[in-house]
Amino acid sequence: MAPPPNRRPGFSRRAQYTTFFGYIAGVAGALLGGVLLVVAITNPAAFSGFRSFGSDATAPAAGLAARTRSASYDLFGAIGGYFAAGQQNARLKRELAAAKVRLVESQALAEENRRLKALLGLADNNPKPVAFARLTGSSASSTRRFATLSAGTRDGVAIGMPVRSELGLVGRVLEAGHATSRVLLVTDGESVVPVRRATDGIPGFAQGRANGTLQIRLISLGINPLRRGDAFVTSGSGGLYRPGTPIAIVDTLTRDGAVARVLSDPAATDYVSVEPVWAPEALSPTLPASPGGPSQRRPPRP
């Protein structure tokens, strides 16, 4: 049915005022939203208190949702496992045999490493994680990539701390509430992580593209030495992220770098660890930034 062309609801003065003030309130709401938006854009931390309060309030429900999510992943994994069991078994046996040899080798290397470090008087700087927690939610409908972490200031989480899973870097803490905190995922456009190629240490930085991939830009411009499948780890330059944390694998090459897939898909992670902020004060400036350096570049592809 079409609404009446005349918006006047009748002769009741009260009803007329209600309609009128409804429109006034609607326009006022839009104006207020515009003002709040300008404040939020100029000062991004302005409303963090409200957001922390909101995520603290919904933390129990979010925790339940997170447990359900990880349980359903396990279920699908278990069902999928039946289909490829025999093939997988044979492959795993081969891999296990190879891995046992590598394990002995790496134990020897670790021992040698420890001995040499003791000789140099270097402390083993593997700090203990601040907290272990679940990622309980994310901004799945926004183009910004934030996640909610089920640990806050009461667990010792502070702003700026890197968050990682066992597979690689996930992001860093942006706002810390009492029981929850907000994590800026590495795939967000605002997140820039200094990285280096794992094999030879070519430096660059990885910026999020908001669609689950990272744009890797190399610092030394020129011939693009990257190949598909190259692994990148954090370089630790500038502090914040501890060096050597895996982050991404190159997927497609671009003119000045590559588009890389993130190693630790936040959807598949169950628990993440929050690490203390890495401050590179122990590094002396004479220490070589990367083993090998840029002189060991691979030759360009034909």
Next chain:
Amino acid sequence: MTLLARLSRSLTNRFRANQLNRVPSPLLAHTAPWLSVMLASLIPAMPVIASAPVLPPFGLLLLLAWRQVRPGVLPVWAGLPLGTFDDLFSGQPFGSAILLWSLAMIGLDMIEARFPWRSYWLDWLVSAGLLCACQALGLAFANAAGGSAALIVIVPQLATAILLYPLAGRLVSALDRMRLLPIVELD
């Protein structure tokens, strides 16, 4: 959604048997639209940890559906409180949903005055346009606040949102039936 409609219909039938001397609960009748939009705002935040914007804006979807299926249940200023709630959880800069949802409510009202004889396709088209405008402006606001996402990133979620809109309308009509179930006995 058909399941939901059937459930609500069976519930309605069950209550119809002893419907005499009963009225709808005023509390339920008045809060159901607000609560359903707020719950829908929470949905994208909860079940998945997405590394890309994959889920449609359920809150906005349900708000538009309520406004089109049952005009008058939510007032023109509903964008202010509901947008505030959505901004707490959406990850957008604070104020984005307040502004966009308020403008969408006013815009819907103006479109309704301009095209009084509405139809299924016109409703769908109008809300598709509003969804596109809100998401594109939301992207612009998010980019102004520090993000750097391309427009192509929101295309999948927009397609999902537009295709889901008729289902959201069905959901709202089912909720509307439940909202007005006569469950409170008169003395």
